[in-house]
Amino acid sequence: MSEPTGVIHDIGYQRYTGPRLGRRHVFGALYLHGLRTAFGLGRSAKAKIFPWLVVGIVVVVAAGLTAVRTQTGQVVMTYAQFADAMSWLVIFFVAVVGPELVSRDLRSGVLPLYFSRPLPRGDYALAKLGALASALWLLLGAPQLVMFLGAAFTTKTGMRGVWDELLDLLPGLLYAALWAVVFASVGLLIASLTGKRAFAAGGIVAAFLMTTPIVGTLSIMPSRAVNELAMLGSPSTLVQAVGVYTLGDRLVPGARAEQMIGGFGPVYLAVAVLLVAGCVALLLLRYRKVAAR
Template sequence: MSEQTSVIHDIGYQRYSGPRLGRGYAVRSLYEHSLRTAFGVGRGMKSKIFPWGVVGVASLITVIIAAVSSTAGQRVISYVNLVDQMSVLIIIFLAVAAPELISRDLRAKVLPLYFARPVGRFDYVGAKFAALVASTWMAVGLPLVIVFAAVAFDADTVGDAWKEFTLLLGGLAYVLVLVLINAAVAMLVAACTGRRAFAAGGIVGVYLVTLPVSVVLSEIGTGAAQNLSGLPSPTMTGAGLRYWVTGDGPIDIGGFGWLYLLVSLVLVAGSIAVTHARYRRVDS
């Protein structure tokens, strides 16, 4: 009986000898790729229609407002009130972007590839959430900058321009608050299904169901019930925070500002935690 021997064949593969960029680079790359995907950059024209359509509509509205403001010599609507008027555009953008960033990966079954080291499940959720927030904030924040540019250009003094800039920062901060709350909810809804149409419908459905509830409670409620009417709706919860900080807003929350803050934190942190738990069921 002859002795068996093993042979190693060199078929030309070479070991990687370059730098190990690590986990941070992988997470940043996922964030950058997701940010581009939200606007359809690097993809076909069909993927660009809806996100850039939202940006176009918002910009058109603010160009008209900027033109009127320039003619009148003063801003005709405050930045925070303008954000309230465009809150539906935030929901529409999230309904388009969240399924593209979240549901598509579920549908394509590529999550095991993402979750291979060094990217973990929390890294994935964090990068996707950051990209969703950043893209929505830019889409809705850009129109505010257009209005500011028109008003600041006609400012008589540097002091007037600086005052306008501080008001712009308040408007951008308000956009960020609304986007954080609604993006967390949108991400959770999108993570529940791999079908983008279902995810988009679910996100819009949350808005269409919760907002009327808040409006009805605001109209028929009295006292504390009216003050708490904004809590059923993520969007109105953000509006309640605005009232708490500025003393002005679409709803009167009375002395329950702390509760609106608590609910906002629970919505954001809870949605992220549940989304992370959802991905723990995905095999790596």
């Protein structure tokens, strides 16, 4: 009878005895990781090129507007108008970052690893959504802060001028938050439908840019009511219409606002809320199905 040849080696394995932080900390870690991913932090230099190029553009534009205001004393662009002016950059930022946040995970098949932890399926989607919305708000809000600091340090009316600038800044930051929430909701939903980042990016750009001609077509229809509701045709113009309704002269003069949306401001606001709620609901449903595979 031969002697057994198997040997058990003690490799020093020890059970984890540290604190188990649970669901809230997992959610926070996933959100922070998503926010860092949006700006390429902790990744290769190549991954940092696009997001920081966009950041550089918006900051340079804000600094230029501040310099012109300092020299001439004229407000070239309000804080809220700055968000509108940078909307095309926001679209491409979402088209690149959204797929990075979710399409890569779908393609590499790591979702079962995420969901093997104390992380409900909905928390994954909400953490990614929160990260993208936060990144967009920082992208639009940080340059507004640059504009505010420039105006505050050059005001000729002392603290009263600083206070007036602050009262103008806060609506601008809220308007930037509206852009961020709407664009993040729509963009992340589209990105979650495919694991191919190129397809996801193309779908996002199409959703925001190819719907714009619909607005142009509706705006020249013979019906005045149709003209005033034309901005419902695209997510971008929907956000602008809500801004016109809620911010008024901070965005456009009163007469032009009346011409753009008439008395349909509450309708635009309700549609924006429903759009965000619908996108979030579909996003949660999407990940419930993905995790069940």
